[in-house]
Amino acid sequence: MSGAIGLVILRAMDRSEENRAIDEVVERLAQQFPELPAADIASTVAQTRPEFEEAPIRDFVPLFVERSAKNRLRDRRETASS
Secondary structure, eight states, X not given: OOOOOOOOOOOOOXXXXXXXXXXXXXXXXXXHOTTSOHHHHHHHHHHHGGGGTTOSOGGGHHXXXXXXXXXXXXXXHHHHHO
């Protein structure tokens, strides 16, 4: 039996892939917060993204942006309903 070893080559996310992933973040958040204007969601994501500009592993930036923006939007929604 010949032992073939699978090799996985990982490649870092390039800027265009990151931009697409950020666009998907905006879409997901718009579905989660339908009561908020889409422009506000996009603006929140755009304001959040620079916080992670120096992140060494770019693949995680969309995830970090989504989590942070979601928290901000959740806070905004709770403040508005109070």
